[in-house]
Amino acid sequence: xxxxxxxxxxxxxxxxxxxxxxxxxxxxxxxxxxxxxxxxxxxxxxxxxxxxxxxxxxxxxxxxxxxxxxxxxxxxxxxxxxxxxxxxxxxxxxxxxxxxxxxxxxxxxxxx
Numbered sequence: 001x002x003x004x005x006x007x008x009x010x011x012x013x014x015x016x017x018x019x020x021x022x023x024x025x026x027x028x029x030x031x032x033x034x035x036x037x038x039x040x041x042x043x044x045x046x047x048x049x050x051x052x053x054x055x056x057x058x059x060x061x062x063x064x065x066x067x068x069x070x071x072x073x074x075x076x077x078x079x080x081x082x083x084x085x086x087x088x089x090x091x092x093x094x095x096x097x098x099x100x101x102x103x104x105x106x107x108x109x110x111x112x
Contacts, residue, residue: 001096001109002070006061007033008081008089013059019080020063023072026112029062038086056087064096064112 008016013030020028034055043052065073074091082088101111 001099001112002065002067003094003096004061004063004065004070004073004077005092005094006063006077006081006089007035007058008061008077009083009087010057010059012081012083013061015080016061016077019076020061020073023076024069025063025065025073025076027063031060031062033058033060037090058089064099066109066112 006016010032017028034057036054036056043050061077063073070093074093077091098107099109099111100107104111
């Protein structure tokens with residue numbers, strides 16, 4: 001099993017959710033986060049005063065999938081989140097040692 005984390009632009013969440021559902025993903029966790037990468041933030045003007053916005057709003061998705069499903073889930077996220085502009089985000093894949101469904105006590109792939 002693998003954990004796939006993706007950091008994407010907020011306005012892309014609906015498209016990514018639909019793509020993941022089409023790819024067979026049963027559940028996901030969404031968190032509103034702030035951060036920056038190569039974008040390095042930007043400068044804004046508010047009531048005549050200029051200020052720097054270092055941390056940009058992003059959405060972090062977390063999905064647990066079987067190893068065989070990783071390529072299609074990555075492809076679904078990548079295609080649906082891509083705008084072609086800087087700041088489209090990142091996808092991280094890491095291993096999961098164990099998953100337990102609290103309600104039933106199921107473990108492993110049965111708990112996904």
